[in-house]
Amino acid sequence: MLEGKVAVVTGAAGGIGAASARRLSSEGASVVVVDLDQDGAEKVAAELPGPAVAVGADVSREEDVERYTRVAVEHFGRLDLHHLNAGITGPFAELPDLSVTEFDHVMGVNLRGPFLGVRAAFRRFQAQGGGGAIVITASIASLRGSHDLLAYQTSKHGVLGLMRRGDVRRADGRAGQRRGPRSGADGVVHRGAGRVGRRQRHGSARHDGSVAPHGNPGRDRVRRGLPAQCRCRVRARRGGVGGRRFGDRQHGPPVGRRGRVGHHGRRSARKGERMSTPRIGVIGLGNMGGRITRRIVESGQPVTGYDPVPGRAEEAGATAAASVAELTRAADHLLLSLPDSTVIEKVVLGEDGVLANSRDGQIVVDLSTAAPSSTVKLHEAFAARGVEFVDAGISGGAAAADKGTLTLMVGGSADALTHLEKTLEPFSATVFAMGGSGAGHTTKVLNNFLNAVSLAATAETLVAGKKAGLDMHRLLEVFNASTGVNFATLNRFPHIVDGDYLEGGLTSTLMMKDVVLYVNRLRELGVPTLNSAGPMASFALAQSLGYADQISNRVVDAIGDAAGGVRLHDEEAR
Incomplete structure (x- = not known):
């Protein structure tokens, strides 16, 4: 998979660095094993299954960084992957007794070392006329009492890049020797933990994440969890919606609404009435959205769907819409199943997006895993147009979606949740009303x-x-x-x-x-x-x-x- 690629791994005499060197070598890369411990580096290099060379070097010294980079080129002709694993070794004191000299060493290795390595790597990539991948990890392996450094520990393994499959990109951002099939492919340098790994496509596999007690992480065969609650029982925090069962219609009378003629000659749901047959639309028909759509269709309710990947609507049993705008105008209940808040905001707030085509009386339900702060912002924008925006986090995974036993945690008005009964019932077993806007996504x-x-x-x-x-x-x-x-x-x-x-x-x-x-x-x-x-x-x-x-x-x-x-x-x- 990495045949012909050359990787440099620093701090590779043990721990994460040695594991990285073994993994890269097993996938075909030639590896330069760098560590302050020359003997340790030589031992790791000797054990690797592929070509390898060991270099004793201090990553906080400029001349040593230049030397191990030069060794990589002299032995293997180029440099493609650079794992800067800056670690600390030595009998340091516990944190309260750490000397200034020892602290300077810690900072030198964990901050100066990665800077020198990144600079050397980028210079090499530019000299080669092509791109490469960079990964940075850092640790304080032998600092006794390092557990006291919680704030530092949070970012000590922050990944700035991802070495995988040899996909590379030029240092100036243009395509290099190889490119993945789409932007965000492995090998692109990512910055910090806030944007790690590749972004999923609109509607693709995403946050079906933590599994409900009656669900299963990827397989429909584990039955050791707790039994499902009574189907579609709505639970709420004190003062919220409670004691309402979707299954037995134990609802209070709906709040009064007056109707008016909406788009396509249909009346929008207004106070005082409930839509007997709401038109349902789904945007995002990937791993979860497609399964949810199929459950709704199998319950006898027609669904119109939109996804940028051709054929997904038909695979889920839905009628395909030509655009987000067309689908929004046609739906009374619009469900969103998207990768993250960045994509959600683009679909909702973009030109000719959901917000621009929404109408008074409509209900939009966000089933995605999203940032609650973004959710509240969208709620306010929709409210200005008379649209109910409901955030409904889901749990249970693909298996629970297939069975229609997802758990929903909902933020939004009680009235909107009441009107969503028939739409949510086919794919959910338990619905928890958590409070106002953002409460569902926070949960x-x-x-x-x-x-x-x-x-x-x-x-x-x-x-x-x-x-x-x-x-x-x-x-x-x-x-x-x-x-x-x-x-x-x-x-x-x-x-x-x-x-x-x-x-x-x-x-x-x-x-x-x-x-x-x-x-x-x-x-x-x-x-x-x-x-x-x-x-x-x-x-x-x-x-x-x-x-x-x-x-x-x-x-x-x-x-x-x-x-x-x-x-x-x-x-x-x-």
């Missing part, structure tokens, strides 16, 4: 973060257990009978320890995006994010080691790679 972000924490933490503990010689099945039995029990120990890892990763669920890139959404939301709320460092480091590590677009369960392999190639299962079971 979704909080839930997804807990999902990320439990998955990453369980992965780490099982890798440690494996390396300690413990039986994986017995260790899981202990967890599940003790206080460490969580969704990952119950439903994910009983399969993973046998080599079944439950493929098809949320990717590591999207899991990282969920964590970033959580961090941003807590920043807006003024709440410290003391526990975000672990999952952020774990899923960034998975991205940097080539698992970005694989199911997030593969984070356990990334941690295993950094621990020396540990797998929870026997290789023949993989």
